[in-house]
Amino acid sequence: MVTIKDIAKKAGVSVGTVSNVLNNVETVRKDITEKVQKTIRELGYKPSRIASGLSRKVTKNIGLVIPDVASPFYSDLIKGITNKLTEYNYEVFLCNSNNDAEKEKNIISNLESLWVDGIIIVPVYSKYRNNDFLNNPDTQIVILNRDLEDINKDIILFNNYDGAYKATKLLIENKHNNIICLTGPKISQSASNRFAGWKKAMEEINNFKKAYSFWGKFTVESGYEMMKDAFGKIDSIDAVFAASDFLALGAIKAIKEKSLLIPQDISIIGFGDIYLCKYLDPSLTTINRPFRLIGEKSVEILLQRINGKKSEYKKIIIDGEIVNRSTVFKNTNG
Amino acid sequence: MVTIKDIAKKAGVSVGTVSNVLNNVETVRKDITEKVQKTIRELGYKPSRIASGLSRKVTKNIGLVIPDVASPFYSDLIKGITNKLTEYNYEVFLCNSNNDAEKEKNIISNLESLWVDGIIIVPVYSKYRNNDFLNNPDTQIVILNRDLEDINKDIILFNNYDGAYKATKLLIENKHNNIICLTGPKISQSASNRFAGWKKAMEEINNFKKAYSFWGKFTVESGYEMMKDAFGKIDSIDAVFAASDFLALGAIKAIKEKSLLIPQDISIIGFGDIYLCKYLDPSLTTINRPFRLIGEKSVEILLQRINGKKSEYKKIIIDGEIVNRSTVFKNTNG
DNA sequence: AATATTATATGAACCGTTTCATTTAATGAA
DNA sequence: TTCATTAAATGAAACGGTTCATATAATATT
Numbered sequence: 001m002v003t004i005k006d007i008a009k010k011a012g013v014s015v016g017t018v019s020n021v022l023n024n025v026e027t028v029r030k031d032i033t034e035k036v037q038k039t040i041r042e043l044g045y046k047p048s049r050i051a052s053g054l055s056r057k058v059t060k061n062i063g064l065v066i067p068d069v070a071s072p073f074y075s076d077l078i079k080g081i082t083n084k085l086t087e088y089n090y091e092v093f094l095c096n097s098n099n100d101a102e103k104e105k106n107i108i109s110n111l112e113s114l115w116v117d118g119i120i121i122v123p124v125y126s127k128y129r130n131n132d133f134l135n136n137p138d139t140q141i142v143i144l145n146r147d148l149e150d151i152n153k154d155i156i157l158f159n160n161y162d163g164a165y166k167a168t169k170l171l172i173e174n175k176h177n178n179i180i181c182l183t184g185p186k187i188s189q190s191a192s193n194r195f196a197g198w199k200k201a202m203e204e205i206n207n208f209k210k211a212y213s214f215w216g217k218f219t220v221e222s223g224y225e226m227m228k229d230a231f232g233k234i235d236s237i238d239a240v241f242a243a244s245d246f247l248a249l250g251a252i253k254a255i256k257e258k259s260l261l262i263p264q265d266i267s268i269i270g271f272g273d274i275y276l277c278k279y280l281d282p283s284l285t286t287i288n289r290p291f292r293l294i295g296e297k298s299v300e301i302l303l304q305r306i307n308g309k310k311s312e313y314k315k316i317i318i319d320g321e322i323v324n325r326s327t328v329f330k331n332t333n334g
Numbered sequence: 335m336v337t338i339k340d341i342a343k344k345a346g347v348s349v350g351t352v353s354n355v356l357n358n359v360e361t362v363r364k365d366i367t368e369k370v371q372k373t374i375r376e377l378g379y380k381p382s383r384i385a386s387g388l389s390r391k392v393t394k395n396i397g398l399v400i401p402d403v404a405s406p407f408y409s410d411l412i413k414g415i416t417n418k419l420t421e422y423n424y425e426v427f428l429c430n431s432n433n434d435a436e437k438e439k440n441i442i443s444n445l446e447s448l449w450v451d452g453i454i455i456v457p458v459y460s461k462y463r464n465n466d467f468l469n470n471p472d473t474q475i476v477i478l479n480r481d482l483e484d485i486n487k488d489i490i491l492f493n494n495y496d497g498a499y500k501a502t503k504l505l506i507e508n509k510h511n512n513i514i515c516l517t518g519p520k521i522s523q524s525a526s527n528r529f530a531g532w533k534k535a536m537e538e539i540n541n542f543k544k545a546y547s548f549w550g551k552f553t554v555e556s557g558y559e560m561m562k563d564a565f566g567k568i569d570s571i572d573a574v575f576a577a578s579d580f581l582a583l584g585a586i587k588a589i590k591e592k593s594l595l596i597p598q599d600i601s602i603i604g605f606g607d608i609y610l611c612k613y614l615d616p617s618l619t620t621i622n623r624p625f626r627l628i629g630e631k632s633v634e635i636l637l638q639r640i641n642g643k644k645s646e647y648k649k650i651i652i653d654g655e656i657v658n659r660s661t662v663f664k665n666t667n668g
Numbered sequence: 669a670a671t672a673t674t675a676t677a678t679g680a681a682c683c684g685t686t687t688c689a690t691t692t693a694a695t696g697a698a
Numbered sequence: 699t700t701c702a703t704t705a706a707a708t709g710a711a712a713c714g715g716t717t718c719a720t721a722t723a724a725t726a727t728t
Contacts, residue, residue: 001472003714014678019716027676049447050387051714054683059384061448064428070413072406072609079404082430091448094398094428096416113383114395114425138335220613249613256615275406276610279554279583281590337684348708353686361706385684388713 002045011039022047053115061091062302063111065104065121069096072274073291074122077144080295081120088303090117101126105133112139118302123148127187140305142298147189147315154301156294156316160190163287163320164197167269168241170285170322172205175331176239176267179207182226182251183243184218191215194243194271216247223250231258238266239328245270245277245286248327252280263329273323282326289320336377345373356381387449395425396636397445399438399455403430406608407625408456411478414629415454422637424451435460439467446473452636457482461521474639476632481523481649488635490628490650494524497621497654498531501603502575504619504656506539509665510573510601513541516560516585517577518552525549528577528605550581557584565592572600573662579604579611579620582661586614597663607657616660623654 004022008015013032020028021036028036039045053059062085066074082092093111097104101124111119118140123129131148134141143155171179181198184191195213202208214230216222223242227250230237240255242248248270252262260266262282270277273288297316338356342349347366354362355370362370373379387393396419400408412428419426427445431438435458445453452474457463465482468475477489505513515532518525529547536542548564550556557576561584564571574589576582582604586596594600596616604611607622631650 001714004716005714015715016678016717017676020677023716029676032677046443046447048388048449048714050384050393050449051683052716053384054382054388054685055714055716057683061427068413069416070409072409075404075406075409078428079402079430082403082428083432086430091427091429091444093395093425094412094416095425096413096420098417109380110425113380115382115384252615276613279610280613281586281615335684338686339684349685350687350709351707354707357686363706366707382684385713386686388715389684389686391713 002043004045004047006043007036007039007045010043011036057115059115059117060089061093061114061116063093063095063107063114063116063119063121065095065097065107065111065119065123067097067099067122067124069094072276073272073289075275077122077291077295080292081299084296084299088299097124099124101129108133108139112136117306118142120144120298120302122146125188140302142302142305144294144298152313154305154313154316156298156301156318158190158289158294159317159319160193161197161200163271163289164194164241164243165201166197166320166322167271167287168198168201170328171239171241171267171269172201173332174267174329176329177205177207178234178236179212179239179241180230180234180237181213181241181243182223182230182247183213183215184222184247186215188218191218191243198241198243218244218246220246220250220253223247224254225250227251227254240266240268242268242270245272245274245284247271248284248286249280252284252327263327267328269322269328273320277323278325285325285327286323287320288323290318294318336379338379338381340377341370341373341379344377345370391449393449393451394423395427395448395450397427397429397441397448397450397453397455399429399431399441399445399453399457401431401433401456401458403428406610407606407623409609411456411625411629414626415633418630418633422633431458433458435463442467442473446470451640452476454478454632454636456480459522474636476636476639478628478632486647488639488647488650490632490635490652492623492628493651493653494527495531495534497605497623498528498575498577499535500531500654500656501605501621502532502535504662505573505575505601505603506535507666508601508662510663511539511541512568512570513546513573513575514564514568514571515547515575515577516557516564516581517547517549518556518581520549522552525552525577532575532577552578552580554580554584554587557581558588559584561585561588574600574602576602576604579606579608579618581605582618582620583614586618586661597661601662603656603662607654611657612659619659619661620657621654622657624652628652 004015004018007018018036021033064081085092095107097107104124120142122144123146131151135152141153143153147157181195183195199208214226216226240251242251248268251268255262255266270284270286273286277284277286338349338352341352352370355367398415416426429441431441438458454476456478457480465485469486475487477487481491515529517529533542548560550560574585576585582602585602589596589600604618604620607620611618611620
């Protein structure tokens with residue numbers, strides 16, 4: 001292994017000078033710079049980021065903690081964050097918390113041992129979280145997608161309420177009235193906020209009925225079951241707001257089994273815009289979550305903090321938009 | 335920041351002893367061990383993996399290099415590898431080469447600077463690759479999914495040939511004869527090997543025709559175009575072997591546009607088993623690639639090398655299996 | 669030519685661990 | 699009690715960089 005000392009000796013200069021060349025310090029004479037660079041090339045020298053990290057206490061590494069790295073929800077987020085960080089010459093530790101709060105805690109501790117310069121985390125769902133371990137003032141953290149309590153960090157949220165409201169409004173504008181809501185577990189903030197957005201829009205047309213809302217899990221199976229349940233209880237459903245694309249998928253299956261046509265007999269809108277939506281038949285109208293944008297925003301904020309920004313921690317809320325495809329019946333005039 | 339020296343001083347022992355406690359060295363007396371551990375807890379001490387890495391020259395970090403981290407092809411692979419490595423107390427640097435050979439080279443160099451203990455890489459497609467940078471004998475590397483030339487490393491491949499052969503055989507067993515093959519670009523080994531598997535099966539029933547094979551890109555659009563092209567040129571197609579699920583998706587669109595029924599009028603089988611296959615309507619019969627298995631295998635092999643295994647580098651080839659769903663017409667008797 | 673000023677190079681101390689030769693303490697044998 | 703043996707603790711050197719006070723070389727001024 002060739003070290004900075006080898007370069008110094010071979011080039012006939014001091015290690016300090018080699019270090020200066022490596023870090024583009026201005027004061028090195030041009031001919032010396034060239035000689036050192038030549039020697040570096042000749043010996044194939046690669047500075048150790050471990051040694052540099054120890055000495056500088058800055059590693060240029062970032063931790064990224066995700067509840068499920070294989071989930072299509074997060075793939076764009078991971079890509080956005082990784083690419084943006086790479087642009088700024090940071091490396092990223094990808095950590096999978098596997099939806100396990102205990103594991104998440106260990107991961108943070110580990111990342112701190114690794115002296116990462118910062119952490120971006122999508123925290124795990126969990127009703128009774130103790131979030132102290134995220135509050136270490138010496139660790140720069142940006143929190144995504146979960147509105148945790150008692151947190152002294154920057155938080156970036158997706159506007160679930162607004163998205164659900166927009167989705168329901170779209171159905172209403174196209175002359176649907178009996179719009180049911182299929183959502184996730186009550187414990188989930190996303191599920192509750194999307195429910196609330198639907199509720200608001202329904203109240204505006206004086207047609208909010210609690211019985212029109214169904215709480216399940218964010219899975220295809222649950223969507224299927226809830227839709228069948230709804231058909232059994234309500235017989236005038238003309239549209240479905242599904243609080244996740246997977247729920248919509250399950251609901252579509254149940255709708256097809258009843259030989260109803262989408263969107264002629266019943267409209268449906270999903271939530272999330274996972275990448276398969278556009279490949280479905282019919283392709284699914286949905287609300288997109290601009291995860292790439294969220295990823296880039298989170299990097300931007302984190303790097304500002306790392307570079308010493310001291311302002312108040314803030315909460316940023318990012319809106320999604322309707323992605324118009326083929327599952328909402330068009331009926332705007334009349 | 336609290337260091338090992340602070341612990342040593344507070345506990346009234348030497349730093350060597352604290353280090354021994356941290357690393358569970360047997361020779362430390364029990365009462366001393368406890369006193370040190372208590373002090374560690376009291377001061378909230380966290381050993382620096384940077385310092386430890388410098389001293390030991392072992393970082394317990396692994397680099398994972400993927401051409402597109404958001405691609406559904408790799409999501410299971412990334413998860414499998416990450417989880418397995420975490421089990422063995424390794425952290426993983428996730429690096430996105432963005433299908434760019436130049437970037438890939440930089441990533442490897444970077445990972446070497448980071449003193450990772452090993453690298454798992456899915457190399458980028460590229461016709462004229464120079465693979466020297468992967469041959470550094472001081473860097474432990476396992477190569478996935480691409481059969482690179484002149485490489486002195488372990489390689490794990492998916493058996494594209496066998497998968498395509500099995501897929502085509504399935505169609506043949508169900509009484510299809512005029513089976514066309516939609517595949518990717520000629521530059522791609524996967525595309526060529528899948529073509530070859532199809533060809534072999536077709537030769538076995540004396541029905542291989544070059545005109546029945548179509549070379550495009552591994553995209554939905556390309557699948558659609560090739561299928562339309564095929565319909566224009568051949569009028570007795572009774573089945574399609576699509577060398578990727580995306581190609582199948584495009585082909586299905588073209589088939590539906592001709593008002594043909596799947597699988598009654600025409601059968602189709604995909605390749606890859608990306609997670610949307612089961613949600614399609616009809617759900618897509620395909621060949622799965624056991625990426626989780628491949629991921630775990632690659633970790634196993636890499637860790638053996640890291641732990642000093644010296645045997646010959648080998649090539650491991652892993653077979654996929656048919657995933658029977660709804661796009662192949664069942665007609666085995668008669 | 670002597671001195672002041674500026675530009676550049678030096679090298680030792682330091683970052684937080686591990687390691688191991690050496691010292692010290694504890695135990696056993698005579 | 700003394701010496702030999704074993705068990706445990708010590709602390710300085712090393713890992714590969716960075717940093718900065720100091721030394722030296724180069725240039726400018728008188």
